[in-house]
Amino acid sequence: MNKQINAPSGRPRSIHVDQAILQATLDLLAEVGYQSMSIEAIASRAGVGKTTIYRRYTSKEELVADAIESLRDDLAIPDTGSFWGDMDIIINHAAQKIDSPLGRQTIALIISTASSNPQFAEVYWTKYTKIRREALSKVLKRAKSRNEIHKDADIDLVIDLLSGSLYYALIFKPITEPVEAYMRRTMNLLLKGIGHGE
Amino acid sequence: MNKQINAPSGRPRSIHVDQAILQATLDLLAEVGYQSMSIEAIASRAGVGKTTIYRRYTSKEELVADAIESLRDDLAIPDTGSFWGDMDIIINHAAQKIDSPLGRQTIALIISTASSNPQFAEVYWTKYTKIRREALSKVLKRAKSRNEIHKDADIDLVIDLLSGSLYYALIFKPITEPVEAYMRRTMNLLLKGIGHGE
Amino acid sequence: MNKQINAPSGRPRSIHVDQAILQATLDLLAEVGYQSMSIEAIASRAGVGKTTIYRRYTSKEELVADAIESLRDDLAIPDTGSFWGDMDIIINHAAQKIDSPLGRQTIALIISTASSNPQFAEVYWTKYTKIRREALSKVLKRAKSRNEIHKDADIDLVIDLLSGSLYYALIFKPITEPVEAYMRRTMNLLLKGIGHGE
């Protein structure tokens, strides 16, 4: 009963080929960057015909999105019992991801593509960003319920500030301090605020 | 004593041509976007030979950077006497800049190019971003001296959060609310903080 | 035993394209001449990408050489039984070839290219000139065996004189008489000589 809907006649697609393509894509992404990475180079690196790639993906964006998706790690949402306990884990995890050639290229790519191509902003948002936001969101909600942060704090906006400043710093500021330290400073500022309360 | 460093020989460069090139660049940037904008199209739109462009700029990035630079407005730093008075002006100014096809394209471009090309991050930082940061910085310092915000608040970091979240929202979030409203919400969050004081 | 040296993989070259390129080349050669004939024009006339031409030929010379080669007629060596009978046929054949826009352009081209490019002199010599010389040579040898011309006459040199003077006249002398007449006068002079015998 669980036959494939349309019984595929002829030679089936090779999964080795699938993997070779994704791997070649990731390799080249880390080596030469998104812009200077040609489909032809990917094909040749993967030992595959161009046609074989075009049969699977209709654009470089799609291909790369899939390649990045392929190495998504299933981020376990931490639950240590304290806000800073959870945050430390999230921050360390993020920092570790970012501090590699592929990690930086990936972020640069996501921002770059997304900013000039709204329809791929959507794709990346779902495949990459959303997961992380959900983890953060859960952690913040728990902190709320533990009364560690204001119960009327705008969690979504907090995440915007946290993520936004991180990306902003990664793009525009030469590396002055470790990613972890920067994120902790940010979180602290958000906790205390800069006004005088009433 | 006459400071003529190098008497320029040969026919001098035409400023009409300079302007035509920059204008064509801005037009096309708004119309078709950075990626699909060819030097050939710019040349033809400007009524100019390709050589004439290549004589001035060695890359599309350089050209576009200069074009954007050319429409830099000399942002007067507001001084209304109150923090929110100043902020309103800055926010309105920013919103007005952003809410135009060219404005959005420009921001997308800056982020996109900068994120995949560190050396142009530098250029844009200086030509475009720095000026706005300095205005914000001055306003925040004055607010500090008026005791409207904490005197030990990390101004640089505050600006990172403000700018970062704005860019982040512009890229990843479909337009749900006016830019002004979003920026005001952000500023409020920063003032109050999300923690419970000491 | 099957002599297929390298089994060709990939899409084979299209013979339609081959022909279109050669035809466009010959057309333009006759219309605008060798110098002002651009590869781009040939490509567009043939309805073909520039790359497709560059895949086959590395230079305009090569392309044109091949185009000319393509219209080589398989000159049948005449054998009428008499020297002048044979010569008449050869002369008429030559004259007919020369008296057309393409014919003149071809000769001009061959001489022009060959004189400034020794390696193409070689090509043209083999593809174009040699065949005609061989025909002439055979005819002259038969005339020798029939005792119509001296048995110690230097046939190669005779052909040089015949061909050389023809080309020379074509280049430098405005058309005063039909090609046939000129060639016959030349041949006569060669037969009689200008000296007084021994």
Next chain:
Amino acid sequence: MNKQINAPSGRPRSIHVDQAILQATLDLLAEVGYQSMSIEAIASRAGVGKTTIYRRYTSKEELVADAIESLRDDLAIPDTGSFWGDMDIIINHAAQKIDSPLGRQTIALIISTASSNPQFAEVYWTKYTKIRREALSKVLKRAKSRNEIHKDADIDLVIDLLSGSLYYALIFKPITEPVEAYMRRTMNLLLKGIGHGE
């Protein structure tokens, strides 16, 4: 009375510049050949602005024609009293001219340009070829009057054969024998003829 038609006011043209241009032209002609010789290169080699060249010549052909003209030697017509005496001088002179890089380039150029550009065939004919033909012509006429050659020999045609075969050999035949030897063989053949007389 014999004043220059239009008294030239303003700065007169510099003869140093004239010479520098011609010299640079000849140098480059011998070095890189006619085709790959750009006006820009000539100007730069001569230490002269492009305008200065275009003020004097309207085309590369004109310029080169003048450069070649500038080194015309005033071929004295020999008169030794015997046909072969005169011929030896002419042959030696020709051979000496031809056996140098510039000499070969010049001939190649003349033939090449002339064959693809009838209006320059005219120019070269007058400036270069005609002089040599007249010398030959005079020598042949004297030989006639001395009864060394037939009195009804077609002198013009003889010269065509002599010149034509020489050019032909220079272009198409790899150097097998000295120019002098070849010319002497040709002359001999012409004297004796290849037929059997009546």
Next chain:
DNA sequence: TGCTAATCGAGACGGTACGTCAAGTCTTAAG
């Protein structure tokens, strides 16, 4: 002696064509 006008070098200008590269489509033979 100073004026006038064409010259000079330099190099910018709008163009044309170059030869290269990659994009995405297509056509083979082999599996």
Next chain:
DNA sequence: CTTAAGACTTGACGTACCGTCTCGATTAGCA
């Protein structure tokens, strides 16, 4: 029907020269 290979059209790239056009700076001869 997929695959690897590679030919195909298209279009932009960045370069080299073309012939024309400004520039400021020399020069001569005429006034």
